[in-house]
Amino acid sequence: MxxxxxxxxxxxxxxxxxxxxxxxxxxxxxxxxxxxxxxxxxxxxxxxxxxxxxxLENYRGLFGKANFGTYLTNSIIVATVAATVATAVSMLSAYVLARFEFRTKSALLMAALVTQMIPAFIALGPLYLLMTDLQMVDNRFGLILVYIAVYIPFCTVMLRGFFENIPDALEEAAMIDGLSRFATLFRVLLPVMRPGIIAAFIFNFVNCWNELFLSVTLMNSDDTKTIPTALNGFISSFNIDWGSMSAAAVLTIAPTMLLFAFASRHIVQGLTAGAVKG
Amino acid sequence: MPASSAHTTAAKEPAAARPTHPKGAPPAPGRRKREFTTRRGLVIAAYMAPAAIFVAIFTYYPMVAGSQMAFRNWKLADLTDTSWVGLKNFQDVFADPAWGTVLTNTGVWVVASIVPQLVIGFALALWLRRRFRFRGVYQALIFFPWAISGFLIGILFRWLFNGEFGVVNDLLQKAGIIDEPIGWLSDPQTAMAAVIVANIWYGVTFFAIMILAALQSIPDELYEAAALDGAGKARTLFRITIPYIRTTLALTVLLRVIWIFNFPDLIFGMTGGGPNNETHIVSTWMIKITQQGDYGRASAIGLLIVAGLLLFAIFFLLATRERKEARSR
Structure with missing residues (x-):
């Protein structure tokens, strides 16, 4: 060969x-x-x-003195809810961008691309002011809203790639059979797309789970901190307790590594083929 | 930020993977020709609305609102005076004695990270092209760094490079390369080298994956023909492989440069910009200033970043296009 x-x-x-x-x-x-x-x-x-x-002393210490259980719960809630909503919302926009031709389409794709080029940390200050006005600082719901917005664009582009791999004939047949467009999307396309949707969800989840700067900016109180924010607190202290730190790192990395191992094939496919085009 | 693992690329995809609709070509017959009706417009609007609203409020609004702060006095400590100050924030940025170091570091960080990432990633891709036993497992294993956030990678390597109890010193001493432990992260020179090593560790996989995907799109016949002509390994690589995947290579490098430029997470976790502000790059510097509450100056740096990236992208695209035209002549 x-x-x-x-x-x-x-x-x-x-x-x-x-x-x-x-x-x-x-x-x-x-x-x-x-x-x-x-x-x-x-x-x-x-x-x-x-x-x-x-x-296992380091792990015991982490949950005992460091309040790690709270951070873990916060991270699980925020990442699960944000990833679910972001994936669902992106599915709708990806569907339209894959299946329809309309005048503003390329502008919309460009708008998505721009958010990928300009990093999220560029607007930390103004975002903090906005969230203060909305009274959503130190609020898990507020952080969830921001995460949804941040991860929609890439998720849309990724899912669009998966939609385009599905032949039109499938949904045309369903619609001729009298199914509405919405029902077709959920009953016909969604099952076929399942691997792609799972990959997109995992990708969003891992990104929310790992995100640092937005949560550091928006979450100050100990009750609402996510894991990365808490770890940032650990390293800011004068003497780093490497025992707790390493245990925390393992607990943070393990779930994302498992998820990635589970979905790596689809993620790679989404990145190499579904990514930014148009 | 890790989302950024996502700042990705249009790799050349295997040709038959999907029906293509060339840009600007007339719409294919059938469904796509259906004319615009109010009903269709409403469907499109309804499906796009949730995504558009989220992104508009929490991404675009802060970005646009933030850009005018660059020209105002806007300090979190005292919000009573937010008067317009013209270019003062920009002058403050340039006047800061640390700014020169920050710029130099950014250049070193980008170039010294991307070159090894590209070379090693390319080599891995070439070696992974041919099937061998456990290739799938191997790919899954070297994929692991990707699941980890840049921030945590910084923390991981901060521990590895620890001056007193770090394993890097121990290994180097065992190998007889150094006699005394080095305080890697307390000396600016070695600290910069250490964060770059961590970044290479993280980024090679991305190149390997992208280049491997592109390599698999090269038809075997080209190699067969080259072999018949008696072309050697090096010749085949430079005359066939690289020219064939040039577009993918260029795009991957372009996106990667932008992404590494905008990748404060790792340095943030590993050195926090220290010692003595000596490992800051533009993006970590901007975050530091944001955290100090000087939103005006931070926004000024933000605008500089956007302008710089835009110029770079245009320049890079022009440079790579030029070469293509020259070749086809």
């Missing part, structure tokens, strides 16, 4: 692939191992790469 491989070539190739894999995995391994060491062992010398005793 692509030329023949020599034995030496193969050796070079697999050596490099192996080294890169090692380099990729090692930081993740290291944070996990750190979190499982007894708090005293983290700062022991020589550094141990495989602790003699494993301990």
């Amino acid at each position: 692509i030329g023949r491989e020599t034995t030496a070539g193969r050796a070079v190739k697999f050596t490099f692939l192996g080294l890169w894999l090692l380099f990729t995995i090692f930081p993740l391994y290291w944070i996990a191992i750190t979190s499982l060491k007894a708090p005293g062992d983290i700062f022991a010398y020589p550094i141990s790469y495989w602790p003699e005793t494993f301990s």
